[in-house]
Amino acid sequence: MLVDKFGRVIDYLRISVTELCNFKCRYCMPEDNQFNNIGRDNILSYEEMFEFVKICLDNGVKKVRLTGGEPLVRKDIQKFVKMINDYKPGLDLAMTTNGYYLKQKAKELREAGLKRLNISLDTLDAKKANFLARKEVLSYVLAGIDEAVNEGFVIKLNTVALRGVNDGELIELLEFAKSKNAQIRYIEFMENTHAASDLKGLKKDDILEILSKKYSIKEITKSPNSPSSLFVTSDGYKFGIIDPHKHDFCASCNRLRLSADGLLIPCLYYEDGQSIKEAMRARDYTKAREILKAVLDAKPEKNKWENDGKGEISSRAFYQTGG
Template identity: 60%
Template sequence: MLIDQFGRKIDYLRISVTQRCNFRCLYCMPKIPFNHQPKENLLSFEELFLFIKAAIDEGIEKIRITGGEPLLRKDLSVLIKMISDYKKDLDLAITTNGFLLKDFAKDLKNAGLKRLNVSLDTLDEKKAKQLAQKDVLSSVLAGIEEALNVGLKVKLNTVALKNLNDDELIALLEFAKAKNIQIRFIEFMENTHAYGKLQGLKRDEIIQILSQKYDVKLIKKAEKAPVSLYSANGYEFGIIDPHSHEFCDSCNRIRLSAEGHLIPCLYFDEALSIKEAIRKGDVKAAVEILQEVLRNKPEKNKWSVIDNETSLRAFYQTGG
């Protein structure tokens, strides 16, 4: 069992398999050049799996594959199958922008993927192009449909932004409701790589907008997820609020980058690398590094409105 210094059980590993992304979303990496990381800089699937097996043996029960955009990593279904075959009852998921999903959904399902989250910030074609700096909406919607058709469980992630999609929150909720899937509205997470003029909506502002049409009531804060669940006339949706330290109280996760950096917190800039240990096949040393990272895991994030701090790490490096 993996326990951090504050007594939190760590059973969730998020793995960024690539920093590359085919979008340039305003809230993430609008000015980062399209680049290609040399293959030798990345952990291979075999190397990733060597660590993943050890992490599962140490108590990891949930794994989410992220990026960048994870579907840009060639043959991702191969890694999914490795993980699924090793532990069939593992909670195994992907977060994706959905652009390539139509082509890969069936392979991912057949490899053992159980569910995925798809980013959907707008239902307006022009806004989607503005946000992603690319014509993306039709492909994303087609990807969502295909994922549902092949039997994957789907959730939607929506970053709530003032003067961009604040007039669509009700429509987005109703889109998700019609598909019988859950939507999660996410407060904009300030970072130095985002477009500087963006302003996010806070939890209470999101609720206020939705309350114009729906009777919104708090259900509960999810026990093992940084999300509060609400009801809108019986439909369940979520709000992720990183600006509250309650976000951290039940944090059960740790992150691994494509280059082998173990990161204790999405905001935290300190990290330790397992690359050398894994490439030597020294799993014991990699697990010792994992334990040290847990000792460095902070109690709370730094997204404090009072402190006005902004993350220096790009989220495409850590998987959001």
């Protein structure tokens, strides 16, 4: 079992399999970003990642999520899914994706053993989607969602709530998610140095006020390690709001993150991490376990966005750590 110095059980590993993304979302990266291409030789192979995954699974990790960048831009991602699933078939194995390639990939991902998908959907308006992603994306994303539904995935839709952009669609997005038997999770805009400076996010109370114009809403008990506050509407539909600024956001954090180039990171908003790349390439798994322990010991009690967002702003790009 992995336990940090604050007594939190760490049983969730998020793996960014690539920094590359086929979108340039305004809340994630600057318009002129060309990616700091770290080079193929610096990226962990699936086999190297898998050996570290095995160390984590053998020490109590119960959930693995594959992220990016955009994980579906990495070739043969379904083979990595199968490697993990074959090692521990009952594992909670999930992926976060922008959905663009899901129509082509959903079936083989399902057959490889992937169980759950979180899909980004910030708007149902094609022009707004184009504005946010800086390319035409919506028709592909909607087709990908439909294919994921057809393949029987457990689905969550992630919506970054932005003032003056999609605030007029929050009810429509909820009803769309409901029609797909998916849970929508509204995400407060997370300040970072790579985001467009003109974006303004909605806070949890703002989101609830908008939804309350149509629905009676009650807060319910969330899962112990979930970052999302949970609510239920008057007709029984459950949805979430991810509020990274609230004081208890980190209290039950159970996550570690691994970047594509082997940096093991204790917190999304924490600048320090340690690389396992040399250890994995040398097959020095004892050293890898030592690094895992050191990173676990360095896991901070709180993120840098406490105090209603008046804390420090992380300079690490979300496309490096998977958001």
